[in-house]
Amino acid sequence: MSTQGSSEKKPPNHAGQPRQSSLAGLREVAVAAHVSTATVSRAINTPHLVSPKLRERIHQAIDQLGWVPDGTARALATKRSYTIGAVFPTLTHGDFARATTAIQQELQARGYTLLLACSDYDLEQEFQQIKKFIERGVDGLILVGENHHPDLDKLLARRSVPIINTFVYSPQTHGTCIGPDNRKLFFDMTRYLIEMGHVVFAIVAQSVQNNDRAEARLQGIQDALAEEGIAVRPQHFAIGQWSISEGRHLFRQVMATQPRPTAVICGNPYLAVGAYLESISMGLEVPQDVSIVGYDDIEVMNHLPVSLTTVRVQSEQVGRNAARYLMARLEDEAIDIPFQCDTEIVIRASSGPPSRKNNPASLSL
Amino acid sequence: MSTQGSSEKKPPNHAGQPRQSSLAGLREVAVAAHVSTATVSRAINTPHLVSPKLRERIHQAIDQLGWVPDGTARALATKRSYTIGAVFPTLTHGDFARATTAIQQELQARGYTLLLACSDYDLEQEFQQIKKFIERGVDGLILVGENHHPDLDKLLARRSVPIINTFVYSPQTHGTCIGPDNRKLFFDMTRYLIEMGHVVFAIVAQSVQNNDRAEARLQGIQDALAEEGIAVRPQHFAIGQWSISEGRHLFRQVMATQPRPTAVICGNPYLAVGAYLESISMGLEVPQDVSIVGYDDIEVMNHLPVSLTTVRVQSEQVGRNAARYLMARLEDEAIDIPFQCDTEIVIRASSGPPSRKNNPASLSL
DNA sequence: CCGCTTTGTGTAAACGGTTACAAATATAAA
DNA sequence: TTTATATTTGTAACCGTTTACACAAAGCGG
Numbered sequence: 001m002s003t004q005g006s007s008e009k010k011p012p013n014h015a016g017q018p019r020q021s022s023l024a025g026l027r028e029v030a031v032a033a034h035v036s037t038a039t040v041s042r043a044i045n046t047p048h049l050v051s052p053k054l055r056e057r058i059h060q061a062i063d064q065l066g067w068v069p070d071g072t073a074r075a076l077a078t079k080r081s082y083t084i085g086a087v088f089p090t091l092t093h094g095d096f097a098r099a100t101t102a103i104q105q106e107l108q109a110r111g112y113t114l115l116l117a118c119s120d121y122d123l124e125q126e127f128q129q130i131k132k133f134i135e136r137g138v139d140g141l142i143l144v145g146e147n148h149h150p151d152l153d154k155l156l157a158r159r160s161v162p163i164i165n166t167f168v169y170s171p172q173t174h175g176t177c178i179g180p181d182n183r184k185l186f187f188d189m190t191r192y193l194i195e196m197g198h199v200v201f202a203i204v205a206q207s208v209q210n211n212d213r214a215e216a217r218l219q220g221i222q223d224a225l226a227e228e229g230i231a232v233r234p235q236h237f238a239i240g241q242w243s244i245s246e247g248r249h250l251f252r253q254v255m256a257t258q259p260r261p262t263a264v265i266c267g268n269p270y271l272a273v274g275a276y277l278e279s280i281s282m283g284l285e286v287p288q289d290v291s292i293v294g295y296d297d298i299e300v301m302n303h304l305p306v307s308l309t310t311v312r313v314q315s316e317q318v319g320r321n322a323a324r325y326l327m328a329r330l331e332d333e334a335i336d337i338p339f340q341c342d343t344e345i346v347i348r349a350s351s352g353p354p355s356r357k358n359n360p361a362s363l364s365l
Numbered sequence: 366m367s368t369q370g371s372s373e374k375k376p377p378n379h380a381g382q383p384r385q386s387s388l389a390g391l392r393e394v395a396v397a398a399h400v401s402t403a404t405v406s407r408a409i410n411t412p413h414l415v416s417p418k419l420r421e422r423i424h425q426a427i428d429q430l431g432w433v434p435d436g437t438a439r440a441l442a443t444k445r446s447y448t449i450g451a452v453f454p455t456l457t458h459g460d461f462a463r464a465t466t467a468i469q470q471e472l473q474a475r476g477y478t479l480l481l482a483c484s485d486y487d488l489e490q491e492f493q494q495i496k497k498f499i500e501r502g503v504d505g506l507i508l509v510g511e512n513h514h515p516d517l518d519k520l521l522a523r524r525s526v527p528i529i530n531t532f533v534y535s536p537q538t539h540g541t542c543i544g545p546d547n548r549k550l551f552f553d554m555t556r557y558l559i560e561m562g563h564v565v566f567a568i569v570a571q572s573v574q575n576n577d578r579a580e581a582r583l584q585g586i587q588d589a590l591a592e593e594g595i596a597v598r599p600q601h602f603a604i605g606q607w608s609i610s611e612g613r614h615l616f617r618q619v620m621a622t623q624p625r626p627t628a629v630i631c632g633n634p635y636l637a638v639g640a641y642l643e644s645i646s647m648g649l650e651v652p653q654d655v656s657i658v659g660y661d662d663i664e665v666m667n668h669l670p671v672s673l674t675t676v677r678v679q680s681e682q683v684g685r686n687a688a689r690y691l692m693a694r695l696e697d698e699a700i701d702i703p704f705q706c707d708t709e710i711v712i713r714a715s716s717g718p719p720s721r722k723n724n725p726a727s728l729s730l
Numbered sequence: 731c732c733g734c735t736t737t738g739t740g741t742a743a744a745c746g747g748t749t750a751c752a753a754a755t756a757t758a759a760a
Numbered sequence: 761t762t763t764a765t766a767t768t769t770g771t772a773a774c775c776g777t778t779t780a781c782a783c784a785a786a787g788c789g790g
Binding site: 406 | 746
């Protein structure tokens, strides 16, 4: 196996020439300030260990040379990259965009940098992205939901990268996730509608494929209804894409069935807006003819001719706390953040008691 | 200066114990596969230089040990991080979110990772974030606009980090920016309104503070109007925040002035939606009483009772091309992308010729 | 004035990969 | 067979920081 044995100490470098200015950054600063590299390093990272005189000289050298430390080398030496990876299903939904912004702000404030990827609701892709992040040496990970690739745990265990699941909360997994209790959210919303007298409910929602949050919300609706002995009829259950036009389409579809629903619960704000706009096209009165409620509060909901009842989730709070939590863990600080985030049912004009005339199952559209 | 001189070759490591499994990752794989570290490295990066037999053995060792290469170390050694930094003013506006998504997709497809920050339209903050990115060793940068911190060039020159400005295009700076020609965009839109017979124009827009794109668009309006000898009156010029409610407020404000505008050009989609929704509250007919046009196309604009005329910018295209451009430069590939991106004036129901009755400067609101 | 701590600084070995160069081996040409 | 050439593989020096350890100097109570 051992191949060569004779080479008797050749000059270390390739050719004889010292290779123009081969001094690396920190080293260069060190000679300029007539100190050792260790001292320069300390002057930046632990200034109190360096005498004021040298500190001064070093800083002078630094900005005289315009030196910017190499984070890569630092990361290698310290095994800390001050980098956090976040994988979101998408960025084009308001809540994730808001959370991302909050995360980035929070990280930045403490010197961390955000690595971002979008999995497009694909678990396999999410896994690959996480893997990449780990290769890149992220110190922590922010994910969405609790439903991940089966091999994830193994991967994380090896490097012991802390992780936090966002936009979910359940008492069982307390401490590993930050977000709303999705099930309870729609449970409460549904109760509100029940108490208002509604009996025939329709659901217009996005696919629950790889989306445990949406699934939990659906479950919340069904649980609340079940308590009253009510179930959502198949023809009142419409699943589709995430868009206004889809909302219009699905709303029209469920409203064309018998018995006609008096309350339509939408899985996201775009579907709700679509449903409402379609109700206008159909000449329906909201909420007299039908109540429409959504999930998540986007600004337009509050400004439509009939403002829309919805659930507000503090996405910024979710993002901020997730970031804080991770950083605290990394710095071994104690931290007390609420894992279950604030939510609020925002009751606006689009929901109300069903009108009498809708009770008899009759009438053509 | 030289302190010690005697130490006669002490054992290299601290205590005598070999420190449990001190073999670092790649080294560990190497011994497991009975090859040298160089060969392992080659097996991953340049497989064709390694005999199939060893390659096989190495890969076996790799996934038997579950090794994940350390990107930090790799980056240090190769001086390439396969990382791109992007600084956006915000993520909560649809166009930037879409562009970010496109960038990330494109980067991922070629093994790059995205670092993201939001400057909140603050040049100083942007500069700090860029600096941080450079410390982190990004291979390239994606920024928005052409207006950056004065020291930016110096900083970039030192490390020679390639950069691309997005969401802007002007012939003068061809090759350094990718986006729409913002000035021309609103120039054309204004011409369209002029040709329709409008004479009294109002502008409802966001602040142009550190926003050369918005500024260029305003200039486009003014240039087009100037050709006809028209100027926007001070009372028709409303600048504010970026929101629907602000759009409502500013719209009401400009509509309360004399002479009353027959066309309102909005600087972004939210302002346009707000303006339109306020027109409903005010009992105005769009476009008979007033034409409303916006910038950027968000879905709701096409679904409101009166759909809104706007300008569509291919933000995804901007993002994608920016990413491609950078990667091509980094890999020394030739690439032919359009620097000026596609745009389209989408004429919908909210714009039309001014009605006769609006001509006489009269009437109370 | 001497040992004893405290404080400040330097030396050099990591960190975990890549890669120039040399050596060994296989292949082709003569 | 011999020599020239191409192919594989190994050795060890980097990449630019940090940091354990050693040492010198300064401060101090006795």
